[in-house]
Amino acid sequence: MTLAAPRDGYGSALLKLAKNPKVVVLEADLGKSTKSCWFRKEHPERTFCVGISEQNMVLVAAGLASSGYIPFASTFAIFSERAFEQMRNGVCRPELNVHLCGSHGGMHTGEDGSSAQSVEDLAIFRSLPNMTVIHPADDLSAEELTIQLSEYPSPSYMRTTRNKVPRLYEDKIEELKIGKGVVHKKGDDVVIFACGIMVARSLEAAEKLSEEGIHATVIDMHTIKPLDEELVIAKAKLCGCAVTVEDHSVIGGLGGAISECLISKHPIPIENVGVKDKYGQSGKPEELMELMGLTVDDIIKCAKKSIKRRS
């Protein structure tokens, strides 16, 4: 299985998008990390480095969007949060199609410690009207979804990640569409909704479950907003119990979105794998995943618990 870093998909997408002269790139001294540096190198005249000023960057992007450009701005996921109110008041409210990318999201960021481990970005940005929130599972889907964003009629927040993870979209790229979940495995005992780096882990969990005769559906919910409610409800009806899996707080992210949808449209038992309302610390990514309950075993446990609650 090929391993690759999701953030690289963002960088390569920008390069592919460069043929559209309206695409511009903004960075705040983290272009080397988010991979917008690849675009900067090829197209310096369309790349605006604003120094370490995330709030400023978001409104500069808004001004460019209001003048007919398609701005892609990036920083670390955690520092995109500093510009939350700018995204709310300066971007989403006036519906300016600024695309903000936060890389290095989640506990998986590891050694840098809790100040760098954003586990609330999906929640806060999901709360904004007019917003699209995306968290791709691998580099190929990050690339494809970034390309789709350039023609998507809404502002967006995309979370990418730094560490290499298994490629899942080698021959599934054409199934990707903003706002539509992708089914990676079929089964009718339990449905696992996952996003980001947790999709690969969920598939691993599903493999192990099937060895025990438990058949899980695994869906990559790369778009957290707008939520693919049709698919969520259909799979909830099929399986009757669910697990949500994310490297993000259990408050307000994918788990929140799925729960909000199903509680009113088709209530079923739901278990949430995610960070349980706490901060991380320094450590190797895998050590943190263990500490925070984000392992394949945690997914398996939650799947069984969900199935048990159904019966």
Added chain:
Amino acid sequence: MITNMGPGTNNNPNQKNSLEVAKKCREHILRMTSWANSGHPGGSLSAIDMLVCLYVERMQVQAEMPRWEDRDRFIMSKGHASPGMYAILREMEFINDDDVRNFRQLGGVCQGHVDSKWAPGVDFSAGSLGMGLSFGIGCALAARMEKSLRTIFVMLGDGEIQEGQVWEAAMSASNFNLDNLKVFLDNNGIQNDDFCDNQMLMGNIEAKWKAFGWETKTIDGHCHDEIKKSITWLDSIKGKPAIVIAKTVKGKGVSFMENNPAFHGAAANPEQLEQALKEIYG
């Protein structure tokens, strides 16, 4: 697309006397806040002379085509001065008397804070202080990429510049050598709760902008002659951003509002309105 011909080519069909327009605008400001029994007259009255001179004599905008791509931009960053903005937009015929009458009312285009989704002629959705200069930078970069001659004007409040983002933007504008970005600072010495000096000692404001790489000029922000000369001066600055620091009086034109922090966000009652209008036209 019609091309913006740049400074000195303002061709508003109804070239009006700026002093007369300013009086009419002051009346609009006082009436609309009074009708709504809310809103921000003080900072609208301090800013209005600059707005009038810009719109009447300098800016290239078209009421019948408010979204004309190559128009000059006016970014009212201190978005609570919306009555001032709506007053000049009314006089320039972007909006009508009904719109003004419905200031702050449900469904009205004249929202409490200027909003580009609601009112024609509003280029920036404000209300949260400190964001407009960055937005102006984005507009200015766009204009430069397109080799357009359009100019981006931004108005800031003196309380507003306490926001850190303003200084991120100030640094960026000179980093990008944006000489199509022109700023007016409404230096009325008052913010929301009190006089600026009682809230935050800002020291030498002009020196701060200079230190950030800007060309600066201080003027009397109510003298139309000085304002018009400062616009010509702004247009003459090349290679860097420029700011006019306009010494103004909050509530200018109405004795009981002048230099009175109480009228930052409070409207005249009916009797006060009557007296205020007498003073404006007296």
